Amino acid sequence: MKIGIVCYPTFGGSGVVATELGLELSKRGHEIHFITYSQPVRLELLSNNVHFHEVHVPEYPLFLYQPYELALSSKLVDMVKLHGLQLLHVHYAIPHAYAAYMAQQMLYDEGIIVPIVTTLHGTDITLVGSHPFYKPAVAFSINKSDAVTSVSESLKKDTMRLFDIKKDIHVVPNFIDLEKHLHNFTDCQREMMADDEERIVTHISNMREVKQIPDVIKIFYNIQKELPAKLMMVGEGPEKEGAERMVEELGIKDKVVFFGNSHEIDRILCFSDLFLLPSQTESFGLAALEAMASSVPVISSNTGGLPEVNEDGYSGYLSDVNDVNEMSANAIHILKDPEVLNTFKANAKAQSQKFDLHSVVPMYERIYEETLEKLSVIN
C-alpha cells in the first residue's frame, strides 16, 4: 500500500507513534510518505520505502498567522497525485484531519478518491480540541474521516462524551518495539549517573502543565529523604524552569540531572529504577510504556488511559491525581527492598509485552484494508 502519514514531527508522543508506525509499515512492505513541516525526530533513515515531504508555509507580511492548514492540504493533494498515495493516515485531529478532508475534497473534484484514517492521541480531544474555538471543526473532521482510531478506551469514551460523534471509533493502543529495548549495551553507564547504592528515578515528558512537574519533584523529594536516590529529568517545556527553581529551593540540586530533549531515551531508561508520571490527564502514556519495556516500574496517576497501561500493584502503582503522599509511599515501597524492586521490574517488562508492535501494527493494516474495501464498494 502507498500511505501518506501526517503528524507533528516533534518529541511529542503522537509524532513518535506516527513515526514508529510508518517505519514498521515500511518494513512490512508498504511505501510510506511522511508529510509534515520538518523531518520527524525519530525518523533517522529514509529509504526506498520511506520518504519525507516537507510542507513549506511561505511567509507573507499581510498574514498575522501563516495558513499551515492550507499549505498542508495543497501539499497532500500534490503528493497523492505525484506518488499515487492510496490512503492518508493523519495523527492528531487539529489541524491534520481538517486539512486532509480539504485535500480529499479537492482530489475528489479531479476524480481521485483517497480515504482518510484519523488517529486521536489525546490532547487534540481532551485539552485543545474540546475548546469552544475548535470544537465544531474537530467534530466535523472526525465525522468526515473514513475511519477513526483512538489510543485507549478512555480516550474513545472522552471523545464520545465531548463531541457529537457519528463514527465508530476503533481503539488501537500505543505500541512498543521490544527489540529496541533489549538493552544490548554492554554497559548502561549507570556509574556515571549515580553511586551503586543510589536508586535512579526518571521522568520524561515535554514538561507542560498537564504533566504535573511540581508533583514529580515533590515525590522525589520524599523518596530521597528515605533512601539515597537521583532524579533524571528528561525533556524540554514551559514547566522546566520552575522545576529547576524548585529543586534549588528544596536543596536537592546535586541529586537532580536535567537532560533536555534526548535521542538516548533507551540509554537513560536502561539505568533507571523507577519512572514517575503523575499527569493531570494522559490518554495513554507512551512514556510509561517505554519505561516498562526497559523493565522500569511506573508510579503514575490513575487517570485517562493510564490504568489500561500500568497495572496497579503489578507493573507499578496508580494513585489519584496530586496524591503525592501515596505516590511517594508507593515509590519508596518499590525502591527500598531489592527483591521487591526486582519483582516490579520483571512485571513491568511482562506488562509491556501486551503492547508489542507486532500485534498492534496489524490492527492498523486491517483498518486500512477495510477502509479501502468499503470505499471501492461505495464507488
Ligand code: GMT
Ligand atoms: O503528552 C504528550 O507528551 C504529547 C502528546 C501528543 O499529543 O503528542 O501525547 C499524547 O499522545 C501520546 C501518543 O498517543 C499518548 O501516549 C499520550 O498519553 C498523550 N498525552 C496526553 O494525553 C496528555
